[in-house]
Amino acid sequence: MTSELEIGLYIFILAGFLGYHVISRVPPLLHTPLMSATNAMSGISLIGSLVVAGAGHGPLSTAFGFIAVSCSATNVVGGFLITDRMLKMFKKQEDHTAPRRRIRFTQAALVAVAVLVAGYLAHVYWYREVGRGAGGYAGSVLPSTVLSFFYILSAVLFILGLKGLSSPKYARRGMFLAEFGMVMAVVGTLFHQDIVTYTWIAVGLIIGTILGGSMGWWVPMTAVPQRTALSHSLGALAATLIGISEYIRHHGELGRVLMTAIGFEVVIGGLTFTGSLMAAAKLQELLRGAPITYKGQNISNIAILAGTMGLLIYLVFVPSASVLFYVMVGLALLFGFLLVIPIGAADMPVVISLLNSYAGLADAAMGFVLMNKIQIITGSLDGTSGFLLSLLMCRAMNRSAMNVLFGAFGKIETGQTGPAAGAKGTVRTIVPEEMAVLLDGARSVIIVPGYGMAVAHAQHGVGELANLLMKRGIDVKYAIHPVAGRMPGHMNVLLAEANVPYDQLCDMDQINPYFGEADLALVVGANDVTNPAAKYDKSSPLYGMPILEVERAKSIIVLKRSLRPGFAGVDNELYYNPKCMMLFGDAKDSLSKLFAALKS
Ligand code: NAP
Numbered sequence: 001m002t003s004e005l006e007i008g009l010y011i012f013i014l015a016g017f018l019g020y021h022v023i024s025r026v027p028p029l030l031h032t033p034l035m036s037a038t039n040a041m042s043g044i045s046l047i048g049s050l051v052v053a054g055a056g057h058g059p060l061s062t063a064f065g066f067i068a069v070s071c072s073a074t075n076v077v078g079g080f081l082i083t084d085r086m087l088k089m090f091k092k093q094e095d096h097t098a099p100r101r102r103i104r105f106t107q108a109a110l111v112a113v114a115v116l117v118a119g120y121l122a123h124v125y126w127y128r129e130v131g132r133g134a135g136g137y138a139g140s141v142l143p144s145t146v147l148s149f150f151y152i153l154s155a156v157l158f159i160l161g162l163k164g165l166s167s168p169k170y171a172r173r174g175m176f177l178a179e180f181g182m183v184m185a186v187v188g189t190l191f192h193q194d195i196v197t198y199t200w201i202a203v204g205l206i207i208g209t210i211l212g213g214s215m216g217w218w219v220p221m222t223a224v225p226q227r228t229a230l231s232h233s234l235g236a237l238a239a240t241l242i243g244i245s246e247y248i249r250h251h252g253e254l255g256r257v258l259m260t261a262i263g264f265e266v267v268i269g270g271l272t273f274t275g276s277l278m279a280a281a282k283l284q285e286l287l288r289g290a291p292i293t294y295k296g297q298n299i300s301n302i303a304i305l306a307g308t309m310g311l312l313i314y315l316v317f318v319p320s321a322s323v324l325f326y327v328m329v330g331l332a333l334l335f336g337f338l339l340v341i342p343i344g345a346a347d348m349p350v351v352i353s354l355l356n357s358y359a360g361l362a363d364a365a366m367g368f369v370l371m372n373k374i375q376i377i378t379g380s381l382d383g384t385s386g387f388l389l390s391l392l393m394c395r396a397m398n399r400s401a402m403n404v405l406f407g408a409f410g411k412i413e414t415g416q417t418g419p420a421a422g423a424k425g426t427v428r429t430i431v432p433e434e435m436a437v438l439l440d441g442a443r444s445v446i447i448v449p450g451y452g453m454a455v456a457h458a459q460h461g462v463g464e465l466a467n468l469l470m471k472r473g474i475d476v477k478y479a480i481h482p483v484a485g486r487m488p489g490h491m492n493v494l495l496a497e498a499n500v501p502y503d504q505l506c507d508m509d510q511i512n513p514y515f516g517e518a519d520l521a522l523v524v525g526a527n528d529v530t531n532p533a534a535k536y537d538k539s540s541p542l543y544g545m546p547i548l549e550v551e552r553a554k555s556i557i558v559l560k561r562s563l564r565p566g567f568a569g570v571d572n573e574l575y576y577n578p579k580c581m582m583l584f585g586d587a588k589d590s591l592s593k594l595f596a597a598l599k600s
Contacts, residue, residue, distance in 0.1 A: 004371055005257050005368070007373075008367070008368050008371065008373065008376050011373055011376050011377060011380075012364055012376050012377075012379075012380045013380075015155075015376065015377040015380035015381055015384075016380045016381075016383065016384050018159060018381075019159075019162070019380060019381040019383075019384035019385060020384050020388065022159060022162045022163050022166070023162060023381075023384060023385045023388055024388060025163075025166040026162075026165045026166055027166070027167075028392075028480075028482050028488060028489055028492070028507065029090070029168065029480075029489060029492045029502055029505065030087075030090070030165050030168060030171060030489060030492075031389060031392075031487075031488035031489035031492075032086060032224060032487055032488065032489040032490060032492070032493045033083050033086045033087055033165065033171065033489075033493070034162075034165055034385060034389070034489075035228055035352075035353070035356065035385075035389065035487075035488070036079050036082050036083045036086065036224070036227075036228060037079065037080075037083045037161065037162070037165065037175060037178065038162075038356065038360070038381065038382045038385040038386070039075060039079045039228055039231050039232065039235070039356065039359075039382075040075060040076055040078075040079025040080040040083060040178075040182075041079075041158050041161070041178060041182070041378050041381065041382060042075065042235050042359055042360055042363050042378055042379065042382040043072045043073070043074075043075035043076030043079060043182070043235065044072075044076075044154075044158075044182065044185060044363065044374060044375055044378040045068065045072045045235060045238045045239055045242070045363050045366055045375060046069060046072035046073055046075075046076055046186055046189075046208075046238075047185055047186060047189040047372065047374070047375065048068075048242055048366050048367070048369075048370045048372055048375055049065055049068035049069045049071075049072050049204075049238055049242060050065075050069055050186070050189050050190065050192070050195065050201055051065075051189065051192050051194050051195060051370070052064065052065030052068065052242055052245055052246075053065030053066045053068065053069045053200045053201050053204060054192075054194070054195035054196060054197055054198060054200070054201045055194045055195060055196065056196045056197055057245070057249050058248075058249070060245065060248060061245045061248060061249055062200055063200075064241040064242065064244060064245040065200065065204075065241075065242070065245060066200040066201075066203065066204045067204075067237070067238070067241055068204075068237075068238035068239075068241045068242050069200070069201055069204030069205060069208065069238075070203075070204040070207040070208045070211070071208070071234035071235065071237050071238040072208065072234070072235065072238045073204060073205050073207070073208020073209060073211075073212060074207075074208040074211040074212040074215065074231070074234055075208075075212065075231045075234055075235050076182055076186075076208070076212065077208060077209050077211075077212025077213055077216060078211070078212030078213070078214075078215035078216040078227070078231060079212070079216070079231060080175065080178075080179050080182070080216070081212065081213065081215075081216025081217060082215070082216045082219065082224070082227065083175055084172065084175060085216065085217075086221070086224075086493055086496070087168070087171045087172045087175060088172065089493070089496035089497050089499075090168040090171065090492075090496045090502050091168075091496070091499070091501055091502065092168075092169075092501050092502060092503045146188070146191075147188050147189065147191070147192065150184050150185060150188035151185060151188070151372075151373060151374040152374075153181065153184060154181035154182065154184050154185040154374055155181070155373075155374050155377045155378070156181070157177045157178055157180055157181030157184070158178050158181050158182075158377070158378060158381065159381070160174060160177045160178070161174045161175055161176075161177045161178025161179075161181065162174070162178070162381065162385075164177065164178075168502055185374060215227055215230075215231075221493055221494055221497050222454050222455075222457065222494070223284070224487065224493070225283050225348065225349060225352060225486055225487050226279075226280045226283035226284045227280075228352055228356070229276045229277075229279040229280035229283060229348070229352050229355070230276070230277075230280040232272060232276040232279075232352065232355045232356055232358075232359045233272070233273050233274075233275075233276035233277045233280065235272075235359045235362070235363065236268075236269045236270070236272035236273040236276060236355075236358070236359050236362050237269070237273045238269075239265050239266075239268075239269035239359075239362035239363055239365065239366045240265070240266050240269035240270050240273055240329070240362070242265070242366055242369070242370075243262045243265035243266035243269060243365075243366065243369060244266060244329065246258075246262055246369050246370075247262050247266075247322075247325060250319075252319050252320035252321075252322050252325075253319070253320065254319040256316050256317070258369065259315055259316050259319040260312075260316050261365050261368035261369045262365075262369050263312040263315055263316065263328070264312070264361070264362075264365040264368075265362055265365035265366050265368075265369055266325075266328070266329050266332065267308055267309075267312060267328065267329075267332040268332075268358050268361050268362040268365060269332075269359075269362035269365075269366075270329050270332030270333045270335075270336060271332045271333070271335045271336030271339065271358065272336060272355050272358040272359050272362055273333065273336060274333045274334070274335075274336035274337040274340075275336035275337065275339050275340045275351070275355055275358075276336075276352070276355045276359070278336070278337055278340040278341065279340055279348050279351050279352055279355065282340070282348055283348050283486075290344060291341070291342045291343055291344045292341040292342060293342045297338075297342055300338075301335065301338050301339060304331055304334060304335045304338065305335055307331055308328055308331040308332050308335060311324050311325075311327060311328040311331070312328060315328065348486070349393060349486055349487045349488065350390050350393050350394060352487075353386045353387075353389040353390040353393065353488075354386060354387070354390045355386070356382065356385065356386030356389070357382070357383045357384075357385075357386030357387040357390065358383075358386070359382060359386070360378075360379045360380065360381065360382025360383030360384070360385070360386060361379060361383045362379070363375055363378060363379035363382060364376050364378075364379025364380050364383065365379070366379070367379055389488055392482070392488065393482075393483060393488055396481075396482040396483045396545070396546070397483050397545055398534075398542075398543070398544035398545040398546075425576035426576065426578075427563065427575055427576060427582055428578075428580065428581045428582065429581060429582050429583070429584060430557060430581035430582065430583050431583070432583065432590065432593040432594040432596070432597045433597045435557060435581075435583060435594055435597070436594060436597035436598045438520065438555065438557070439469065439474070439520065439594075439598065440472075440598075441519075442469075442474055442519035442520045443473075443474060443475060443519055444474065444475040444476075444477075444514075444517060444518045444519050444520075445466075445469055445474055445475070445476050445477075445518065445519065445520045445521075445522055446476075446477050446478070446479050446511065446514065446515060446518045446520070446521050446522070446550075446553065447462060447465075447466060447476065447477070447478045447479070447522045447524060448478075448479045448481075448484075448521060448522065448523045448524065448526045448529075448530060448548055448550055449462060449478065449480070449484060449485075449491045449494070449495065449524045449525065449526060450481075450484045450485065450491075450523070450524065450525045450526020450527060450528075450529055450530075450566070451484065451485045451486055451490075451525055451526070451527075451566065451567065452524065452525015452526065452527070452559070452560050452561075452587050453485075453491070453494065453524045453525040453526075453587055454485050454486070454490060454491075454494055454525070455525065455587075456525060456586050456587035456588040456589075457588055458524060458525065458559075458586075458587040458588040458591055459494040459495055459497060459498040459500075460497075460498045461587070461588050461591030461592060461595070462495070462498065462500075462524055462591065463495065463498035463499055463500045464498075464591075464595065465591055465594065465595060465598075466478075466500065466504075468595070468598060468599075476504070477504060477506050477511060477514065477518075478491075478495065478500065478504055478505045478506060479506055479508070479511040479515075479521075479548050479550075480492060480505050480506065480507060480508070480511075481508050481526070481529035481547070481548050482507070482508060483529065484526055484529045486567075491505075492505055508546060508547075508548055511548065512548065512549045515548070515549045515550060515551075515552040515553050516552045516553075518553040518554065519553070519554050519555065520553060520554065520555050520556070520557065521550040521553035521555075521556045521557075522557050522559070523550060523556065523557065523558040523559065523560075523574075524559045524587050524591075525559060525560055525587045526548075526566075527560065527565065527566030527567075527572055528542055528545075528547075528566040528567055528568045528570075528572075529545075529547055529548055530547060530548050530550045530551075530572065530574055531547060531568075531570065531572045531573065531574060532547065532549075532551050532573055532574060533570070533572075533573055534546075534547045535547065540568075540570055541568045541569070541570060542568050542570060550574060551574055551577055551579070551580075553579070554579070555579050555580075555581070556574065556577065556579050556580040556581070557580075557581050557582075557583055558574070558575065558580060558581070558582050558583070559583050559585070559587045559590045559591070560582070560584070560587070561584060561585060561586060562584065563575060563582075
């Protein structure tokens with residue numbers, strides 16, 4: 001066991017480093033697909049769940065295994081489908097003419113390999129069932145050896161899949177490889193020697209496929225953050241249930257290593273389950289998005305966490321204390337809930353990324369419990385990806401992870417006016433007809449999308465306007481801030497959905513030098529990411545956050561409904577700049593009026 005543990009730990013650490021190396025090369029353009037891809041891969045908990053659901057260890061164990069199979073299958077199917085849906089949208093200008101040939105080749109190659117693998121598995125199965133009776137192969141040895149190779153190959157395919165995300169050109173191909181790796185791991189596991197019944201496995205797989213398929217096909221792109229949070233909670237639930245089921249199966253007689261692994265699995269899984277559910281509910285506006293705070297909140301949270309960890313340590317030495325085991329699970333569930341309530345809805349992306357990381361750790365812990373190396377690898381990759389994305393987001397917002405988790409950012413204080421409120425002056429407004437005249441005389445336009453574009457579902461209107469302007473010979477560029485919207489890469493996905501070629505999307509560093517030359521900066525529902533106070537006003541919560549230098553353009557038009565602040569809750573002095581004009585109204589409505597004015 002100890003040497004197995006050592007190998008497991010080596011694998012976990014090495015996979016983490018490899019994951020860091022591969023994932024840090026994924027461009028911001030693909031950060032949203034990265035989130036859903038790692039989410040789909042973390043559905044590898046399916047293979048451990050399949051064994052528990054089919055091993056016949058008793059009704060409770062089978063029931064937990066069945067629920068875990070349904071949850072994990074939902075993540076796998078839903079995660080890969082939505083990732084593919086997103087990646088299909090990312091096209092260069094020239095890709096609009098000949099987009100699919102290469103992928104067809106990859107698909108054909110994968111189908112050929114799948115047929116070979118299926119044939120081989122049938123062969124193995126035949127020897128296991130028939131050959132064993134006839135004194136042929138030792139059915140119990142061959143499958144586990146073959147399975148190990150399947151898992152190794154699957155792990156390689158997952159890493160290649162993530163590597164593909166380093167460019168939109170290879171991203172879909174990479175994901176096909178990862179999907180194929182998942183199919184191999186799952187199909188191979190179905191032949192696992194411990195599986196004695198397939199009834200609940202089949203039901204779980206059907207339920208998971210239906211749920212995941214619906215989530216993958218029909219969830220709108222604007223609802224991707226809550227879908228991601230929901231699938232983290234499903235993955236974490238699967239890990240928690242498998243941990244509890246393993247604890248029950250061993251009747252509390254566990255070695256220290258196994259008890260530690262089970263303890264981590266249920267604690268991290270439990271807090272991730274309730275934390276992610278809360279995050280999904282806040283993002284879906286089922287719960288109030290504002291932070292809920294009370295006196296002594298951080299201290300009571302830390303006390304609960306300390307109590308949970310104390311119980312875990314006690315259980316490592318006295319694993320038979322089953323009542324304390326369930327108290328520990330309960331405390332972990334409570335902690336996840338309490339951890340998320342003081343965090344505002346707008347900070348949820350960072351929280352989701354962190355929970356993504358925790359879900360990966362729960363998955364890895366499950367790998368240690370079942371001594372399943374591919375789960376250790378994918379758990380480590382998922383953990384690294386979530387952690388890295390959280391750090392990138394915090395850096396782009398110039399905030400620390402501690403401030404996000406414990407700062408109750410976004411809480412409206414009574415009497416708060418915003419540090420830049422003193423910058424008030426005259427606000428100029430414009431109507432669509434005047435704006436059409438202004439656009440007629442422009443030679444270069446930079447479009448700056450923000451969260452309001454997502455709220456208004458105005459991405460298609462933005463894309464159509466840009467096409468019309470380009471047809472009139474105007475140079476159009478899009479300026480994408482790394483944290484515009486509510487998810488890393490949020491604007492990229494929405495604009496890709498509106499068929500905007502990704503080579504027209506410019507990162508902040510690329511576009512900032514061009515603002516000085518632009519005739520017009522058209523801000524569509526963006527606010528904080530354009531606030532000049534971030535550069536010099538030390539009292540502003542935005543101070544230090546790099547911004548899009550919209551104020552350098554020759555003229556500026558902002559599409560939003562009012563002068564209300566954005567996520568950071570501070571006034572934007574850009575709106576009082578003499579070069580700036582406000583077109584008030586819902587961004588989608590304003591764009592269609594503008595479109596009509598331009599056409600007439
Ligand atoms: P923002 O500062 O939150 O501003 C969005 C603006 O959109 C609001 O001021 C709102 O003004 C407007 N709006 C809302 N609905 C609209 C509609 N239907 N039509 C037109 N306008 C509408 O957004 P942002 O500039 O994109 O900045 C993102 C903020 O989120 C940053 O502060 C960032 O730090 C934070 N954040 C981002 C991430 C990420 O990963 N992307 C993660 C965490 C936090 P009205 O109400 O007046 O219309």
